[in-house]
Amino acid sequence: MGEVIVVTSGKGGVGKTTTSANIGTGLAAEGHKVVLVDTDIGLRNLDVVMGLENRIVYDLVDVTSGNCRLKQALIKDKRFSNLFLLPAAQTKDKTAVSPEQMKILAKELKEEFDYAIIDCPAGIEQGFRNAIAGADRAVVVCTPEVSAVRDADRIIGLLEASELRNPKLIINRLRPAMVKRGDMMDISDILDILAIELIGVVPEDESIVVSTNRGEPAVMDQGSKAGEAYRRITRRIKGEDVPLMNLEVPSGIMDRLKRLVGIR
């Protein structure tokens, strides 16, 4: 029996789809049978992030409305034979699927896969309710910005109200140099406010743009810092105890100068 994990955030643009793609690919790389489900109906993107956009025949709505069988809609990944994508419909809207249908789908996915990663749309309306309907666990993605933290707080409240207890937090796009200057909230500031358990910190990394351009998740790129962060998150999702990455900025000439003058 597998597990359904929803990746959500409230605010758009904080990295839900990138996170879903990387966690899913990371779990598949560790040998698990994984399905990625894009529930952002009308604004599907997980297919392009995974580089599978040319292979779509059927979609999520076809499955939930009985137009095709689940197996027909699943797209096999290019890299891993144990990784699949169930794409969202692009021409319909969020009301084309109901939370009840998602619960049934989740049950079916759990029989077939070790992990089903649900990429949730932004917002707190029906798309969100669909995405969380069949989930066993939730991961909340948040960037170190006032607006993202506020929305994450709202989402955490809604998750708890719908009995998805103990959601885990991913802090995405952290810039250690800005944190050091005191111009960005750091990990402890955000944990202080949201009061949930941290499951990973992903540094801002240009390699994410490159990997998205190519349709190849950064978790596969051994040289990518964000990829390393996602590899660690993947192992934590499996229940392993993995230390946080060292995100310290090496001290530059200004720091040494400050120390010399004695104001640090």
Added chain:
Amino acid sequence: MLEFISRMLGRESASSKTVAKERLRLVLVHDRASISPAMLNRLREDLVKVISNYMEIDEAALEFNLCQDDREVALVANIPVVKMKRDYASKG
């Protein structure tokens, strides 16, 4: 002179992250309690009205706030009583 050097080297009185955190803290108290500051004010006025039926209170020193502790929000009121109103006290 030293202050000038400090500023040159990027030391400021309040870093922007402190501002961000403080603003978040305030906005979340209201988000979590789903109550607007205007509503909170009306609640305060109503409460004062009701309490004043029973006792004389020091309105100037009254503290009335939504407080936040972890994921809980509490309404904390500190209301200094000047004296009890005898007629209500005797009626019981």
